[in-house]
Amino acid sequence: MADLLLGQVLSFAGDPFVEGPGAARHITAGGVLVENGRIAAVGDGAALRAAHPAARLQDYGRSLISAGFVDAHVHYPQTAIIASWGKRLIDWLNSYTFPEEMRFADPAYAAEIAERYLDLVTANGTTTVCTYCTIHPASVEAIMAAAQGRGLRLFAGKTCMDRNAPEGLRDTAQAGYDESRALLQKWHGRDRLSYVITPRFSPTSTPEQLQALGALWREYPDCLMQTHLSEQPDEIAWVKELFPQSRDYLDTYEAQGLLREGAVYGHAIHLTAREKARLAEAGASVVHCPTSNTFIGSGLFDMGLAKQLRVGLATDTGGGSSFSMLRTMAAAYEVAQLRHQPLHPSQLWWLATQGSARALRADHLIGNIAVGMEADLVVVDLASTPAIEQATRRAEDLWQALFPTIMMGDDRAIRAVWANGRRL
Ligand code: GUN
Numbered sequence: 001m002a003d004l005l006l007g008q009v010l011s012f013a014g015d016p017f018v019e020g021p022g023a024a025r026h027i028t029a030g031g032v033l034v035e036n037g038r039i040a041a042v043g044d045g046a047a048l049r050a051a052h053p054a055a056r057l058q059d060y061g062r063s064l065i066s067a068g069f070v071d072a073h074v075h076y077p078q079t080a081i082i083a084s085w086g087k088r089l090i091d092w093l094n095s096y097t098f099p100e101e102m103r104f105a106d107p108a109y110a111a112e113i114a115e116r117y118l119d120l121v122t123a124n125g126t127t128t129v130c131t132y133c134t135i136h137p138a139s140v141e142a143i144m145a146a147a148q149g150r151g152l153r154l155f156a157g158k159t160c161m162d163r164n165a166p167e168g169l170r171d172t173a174q175a176g177y178d179e180s181r182a183l184l185q186k187w188h189g190r191d192r193l194s195y196v197i198t199p200r201f202s203p204t205s206t207p208e209q210l211q212a213l214g215a216l217w218r219e220y221p222d223c224l225m226q227t228h229l230s231e232q233p234d235e236i237a238w239v240k241e242l243f244p245q246s247r248d249y250l251d252t253y254e255a256q257g258l259l260r261e262g263a264v265y266g267h268a269i270h271l272t273a274r275e276k277a278r279l280a281e282a283g284a285s286v287v288h289c290p291t292s293n294t295f296i297g298s299g300l301f302d303m304g305l306a307k308q309l310r311v312g313l314a315t316d317t318g319g320g321s322s323f324s325m326l327r328t329m330a331a332a333y334e335v336a337q338l339r340h341q342p343l344h345p346s347q348l349w350w351l352a353t354q355g356s357a358r359a360l361r362a363d364h365l366i367g368n369i370a371v372g373m374e375a376d377l378v379v380v381d382l383a384s385t386p387a388i389e390q391a392t393r394r395a396e397d398l399w400q401a402l403f404p405t406i407m408m409g410d411d412r413a414i415r416a417v418w419a420n421g422r423r424l
Pocket residue numbers: 075089093097200201228231292296316319320
């Protein structure tokens with residue numbers, strides 16, 4: 001049985017960083033026909049209604065129907081320590097993150113947080129995340145099973161660390177390889193789930209472990225590989241000490257076979273000219289995590305990169321201070337303002353949907369509204385609070401009507417979420 005969603009429909013026919021706002025497609029009284037988990041038709045609402053009289057009608061009035069948000073870099077195990085006060089990256093990891101990740105040795109705790117995390121993100125309109133887990137295979141099992149139960153498309157991997165982490169949060173080069181491989185074989189490609197090879201970052205992996213995970217990636221080349229890159233100056237100096245033979249931070253990955261298409265690097269703030277050029281040449285992706293970069297004090301991402309390479313947008317929960325991609329778009333706007341790179345609402349929305357999907361090499365499946373794509377949708381109320389409603393009253397186009405929700409919206413703006421063609 002088909003469902004017909006009526007409302008304003010926003011989609012993209014191109015990349016607004018290349019083509020400008022004209023890359024967006026807006027239908028004021030539009031419709032999206034959903035059948036068997038896919039988008040079967042998009043167009044004028046009345047015409048679709050006439051053509052599909054048997055479809056179940058979901059009339060969302062003036063609300064905006066968009067592809068569900070795609071959050072390209074998160075740590076679901078950090079759900080409970082979000083908004084922890086007063087540290088910068090390395091101290092924050094040691095003080096808050098590692099003790100919390102230790103608790104995921106208990107599969108029941110992992111399952112509880114996985115469900116809580118997915119409740120929180122779907123309430124915020126996010127239908128796909130790419131998440132780090134912990135060192136414990138049970139942490140991967142928990143989030144994969146939770147996403148599978150909800151019909152979500154999800155990317156996740158066991159976070160490998162074999163040094164500079166406390167006892168209980170370290171594996172070895174061999175165990176990291178073996179456990180990652182077993183999880184990959186079990187979960188990758190099952191339903192809507194993808195396994196991601198996940199060395200945490202160079203400071204917590206020996207060259208041997210990075211090499212082992214590089215070898216695993218060569219065995220399973222269609223997987224993504226995710227890690228962190230050049231987030232804070234102290235971290236970069238530490239990498240220099242740990243890898244004296246490397247040209248730069250990116251080289252610590254490149255030397256072990258961890259740089260090519262399908263590599264997804266979080267943060268990537270303080271890059272050298274060589275690193276930028278190599279990332280572009282290799283077809284790698286970087287992910288902007290603006291609430292995290294301000295919260296942990298990391299720095300201001302260069303949005304100019306969006307013209308050269310695949311850039312995604314992410315909350316980076318729990319270094320990031322929010323589960324909401326609306327709040328994350330607002331932070332991206334503010335950070336770009338500080339760099340004199342004003343972002344258009346079309347660019348912000350694209351980053352949170354198709355841009356992130358493209359960074360994860362899944363833009364043929366999710367992140368846009370088009371016939372044949374998977375029906376992961378968010379319905380956004382553009383007047384969800386009195387403050388937002390009054391700011392949109394004089395709006396003359398979609399962007400003026402949408403921008404106050406980007407800047408001030410939260411989960412109250414999320415009217416409905418559809419995943420895999422089903423309303424959550
Ligand atoms: N670098 C290595 N691990 C982490 C993490 O968990 N969060 C952030 N923000 N940066 C990291």
